[in-house]
Structures are given as C-alpha cells and as structure tokens.
Amino acid sequence: MIVRIAGEGQFRIDEACVDRLNELDAEAVTAVEKGEEEKFHEIFARMIEIVRSDGKPLGDDELTVSDVIIPPADTSLEEVRDDFTGEGLIPG
Amino acid sequence: MPGLAGRFSVVVKSKINKLLDKAEDPGETLEYSYQKQIELLQNVKKGLADVVTAKKRLQLQSQKLEQQVVKLDTQARTALAAGNEDLARAALERKTLAQNELQSLDQQVTELENQQQQMVDSEAKLRTKIDQFRTKKEVIKAQYSAAEAQVRISEAASGVGEEMADVGLAMQRAVDKTENMRARASAVEELEKAGSFDDLTALGPGQDDIDRQLAQLTSATEVDSELAKMKAELGQGSGAPAELGSGGDAAPAPTPAATDAPQKEESA
Numbered sequence: 001m002i003v004r005i006a007g008e009g010q011f012r013i014d015e016a017c018v019d020r021l022n023e024l025d026a027e028a029v030t031a032v033e034k035g036e037e038e039k040f041h042e043i044f045a046r047m048i049e050i051v052r053s054d055g056k057p058l059g060d061d062e063l064t065v066s067d068v069i070i071p072p073a074d075t076s077l078e079e080v081r082d083d084f085t086g087e088g089l090i091p092g
Numbered sequence: 093m094p095g096l097a098g099r100f101s102v103v104v105k106s107k108i109n110k111l112l113d114k115a116e117d118p119g120e121t122l123e124y125s126y127q128k129q130i131e132l133l134q135n136v137k138k139g140l141a142d143v144v145t146a147k148k149r150l151q152l153q154s155q156k157l158e159q160q161v162v163k164l165d166t167q168a169r170t171a172l173a174a175g176n177e178d179l180a181r182a183a184l185e186r187k188t189l190a191q192n193e194l195q196s197l198d199q200q201v202t203e204l205e206n207q208q209q210q211m212v213d214s215e216a217k218l219r220t221k222i223d224q225f226r227t228k229k230e231v232i233k234a235q236y237s238a239a240e241a242q243v244r245i246s247e248a249a250s251g252v253g254e255e256m257a258d259v260g261l262a263m264q265r266a267v268d269k270t271e272n273m274r275a276r277a278s279a280v281e282e283l284e285k286a287g288s289f290d291d292l293t294a295l296g297p298g299q300d301d302i303d304r305q306l307a308q309l310t311s312a313t314e315v316d317s318e319l320a321k322m323k324a325e326l327g328q329g330s331g332a333p334a335e336l337g338s339g340g341d342a343a344p345a346p347t348p349a350a351t352d353a354p355q356k357e358e359s360a
Contacts, residue, residue, distance in 0.1 A: 004254070007210060007262040009217065060220035063228065063251030072265070 002058065003051050004066035005073065011055025021047055025084075032084040037077045040084075048073050122229045125249050129222045132256050136218065139263045140211045146270045147204040150197055153281070157194045161187055172322055180322070184315045200273050207266045214259045225252045 001018050004010045013021070024047045031040040048070065058064065071080045168183035225248055232244045 004258065006258055007214070007265075060217050061224045063221060063224055063248050063255075065247075065250045065254055069254075072262070 001068065002064055002066045003055060003068045003070060005048060005051055005070045007072040010058040010062075010064065010066055011051050012058060013051060013055040017050060017054045020050060024050070029084045032077065032081060035077075040077050044075075044080075045073070119233055121245055121249070122233065125245075125252070126222070126226060126229060129218075129225060129252060129256060132259060133215065133218055133222060136211060136215045136259060136263060139267060140208065140215065143204055143208050143211060143266060143270055146274055147201055147208065150201050150204065150273065154194060154197045154201065157190050157197065160190045161194065164190065168319075169322060169326070172319070173326055177319070181315060181319060184318050184322075188314055188318075200276070203269065204273065207269060210262060211266060214262055218255060218259050221252050221255045 001013050001015075002010055003013055003021075024043050028040055028043045028047070031043060051070065164183045164187040168180045168187065171177075171179035171183060228244075228248045232248070236244055
C-alpha cells in the first residue's frame with residue numbers, strides 16, 4: 001500500500017503495517033468523537049511515526065497515486081475532524 | 093465517505109480531472125499538464141520569497157525590540173537613581189512588554205524558518221517529479237497509440253497531480269501562517285507608533301490610556317521584583333553594606349538608603 005504524509009512524501013508500507021495503522025486509526029476516530037484532543041495527537045503522532053519508520057520512501061522519480069493520504073504531522077484536531085470520522089483514514 | 097476521501101483527496105481528484113478534461117487530444121493534455129506543473133513551480137518560488145520577506149521583517153522588528161529593552165532598562169536605572177520610582181516602574185513595565193513581544197517574535201521566526209525549509213524541500217521534489225513527467229510525456233507521445241496513451245497519461249498525470257496538490261496544500265498552509273504573522277507584526281508596529289515603546293521623556297499627559305493598557309499586560313510582580321533588584325544594585329553601587337548574594341533574605345533591605353540619600357549625577 002502506498003501512503004502519503006501530506007507535505008512530506010510517499011511511503012510504501014506492508015500489510016502488517018497497514019493493520020497496525022488501522023487499529024490506531026480506529027482509536028483516533030474514537031478520540032475525535034469524544035473530543036479528546038491530547039489523546040488524538042498522541043495517536044496521530046504514533047501513526048505518522050509508524051509510516052516514517054516502517055515505510056519505504058518512494059523515489060522522487062516515481063509518479064504514483066497514493067492509496068491513503070495522511071494529513072500533515074502538525075495538523076490540529078479541528079483541521080482533521082472530518083477526516084477522522086466513520087472508517088477513519090484507512091477504510092476497512 | 094471515509095476520511096481517506098476527505099478534503100485533501102477531493103482537492104487532488106478535482107485537480108487531476110481538470111487537467112484531463114482540458115483537452116481531447118492526449119498530446120495536448122500532456123502539454124497542458126506540463127505547463128500547469130511549471131506554473132506551480134513558479135508559485136512555489138514566489139511563496140518561498142514571501143516567507144523569506146516575512147521572516148526578514150520579523151527579524152528586523154526583533155532587533156529593534158532588543159534595542160528597546162536595553163534602552164528601557166537604562167532609563168529605569170536612571171529614573172531610580174534620581175529617586176523617581178514611578179518613572180522607573182513605567183519603564184520596567186514597558187520593558188516587560190517588549191520582552192514578551194520579543195519572545196513571541198523569536199518563536200515566529202523559528203516557525204517561518206521551518207516553513208521555509210519545507211518549501212525548499214517541496215520545490216526540489218516537485219522539480220524532480222516534473223522532470224520525470226517531461227521524460228514520460230515524450231515517451232508516451234512517441235510510443236503509444238491514442239487509446240493506450242490516454243491510460244498512461246492518466247497514470248502519469250494523476251501521480252504528478254497528487255504531488256502538485258500536496259505542494260499546493262503545503263503552500264496554502266505556509267501562506268496562511270505567514271499572513272497571520274504579518275497581521276501580528278503590523279499590530280506590534282501600530283503599538284510602537286502609538287508610543288508604547290517610545291522614549292519615556294516623550295510621555296505626555298494624554299497617554300494615561302497606554303499606561304493602563306501596559307499595566308494590564310505586564311505582570312506586576314515581575315516588575316516589582318525587578319524594581320527591588322535594581323534598588324538593591326543601586327544600593328550596592330553607593331557603598332551600602334549590602335551583601336545580597338543568593339538567598340540573602342535575612343539581610344536588611346537597603347532600599348530606604350537609596351531614597352534617603354539620592355546620589356547626584358550618578359550615571360551608569
């Protein structure tokens with residue numbers, strides 16, 4: 001799966017990584033629903049960290065569309081409120 | 093729709109569709125798409141220049157404020173040495189305000205520096221992607237039939253389109269931030285013009301309003317403790333038997349000495 005962190009770049013991640021992200025994604029949705037800002041930021045930061053550390057950056061010469069786009073790391077809860085509803089960033 | 097297809101993805105898709113709808117002929121689509129990319133690259137450069145300008149302006153303001161802090165400190169000392177505690181207090185209040193402003197300015201400069209770096213990175217990346225697209229474009233035009241070309245073009249345009257949308261979004265955020273800072277910087281300039289940071293000798297009778305504002309903005313305790321410290325220092329300077337090192341709470345305060353026997357012509 002190809003993931004883009006907005007403003008940062010694209011990464012290729014494996015299935016195991018997707019599963020972990022999915023779990024955090026669901027937690028993030030719950031945090032947003034409850035309006036728990038601190039918790040949301042903590043989860044969101046972990047999601048980004050996983051992509052950065054486990055993902056392989058795509059070369060600058062690859063022109064590929066991403067499967068998932070993660071908002072910029074420094075986004076506020078307000079900015080992503082709409083992204084973290086229902087199924088979250090990653091469907092399924 | 094899940095978050096994945098949120099605001100960002102919508103922007104990306106509409107950008108790509110606009111590109112593809114623009115021309116019937118694949119060759120034309122490619123050229124149009126390429127032209128749009130070059131335009132975006134120019135915009136990034138312009139945005140970068142704006143960030144640099146905003147940063148320079150803030151740095152200039154920061155320098156001016158630093159000078160003000162030194163000046164107000166000297167004024168407070170002079171006023172206190174002359175026995176005018178009210179004036180010294182007013183100067184210290186202004187100093188505190190200037191210091192607070194300085195701190196927030198420095199923070200903003202750091203933020204803009206990060207922004208600048210991010211845009212430099214985006215620009216480099218976008219440039220590589222555009223180069224890649226240009227090569228692909230020529231290959232597609234030379235090797236594929238119209239129908240096949242359409243598919244390849246979609247792929248290439250979508251990939252580069254996402255990159256463009258990403259850079260566009262990053263730029264929008266940078267511009268918004270810069271705008272906010274610019275507004276703040278203007279507010280500080282207004283305050284300076286209104287005389288709040290001006291030379292204290294220029295303080296006229298009609299400026300009680302500023303004083304009231306200052307009193308609200310600055311922490312009284314901070315000013316009080318600094319005033320006490322200054323008094324102690326001045327007391328030491330006049331040869332009082334004050335040994336106020338660290339934790340000299342038990343020692344008698346030398347403050348009355350400073351007011352009882354004001355030193356004349358004692359300039360620092």
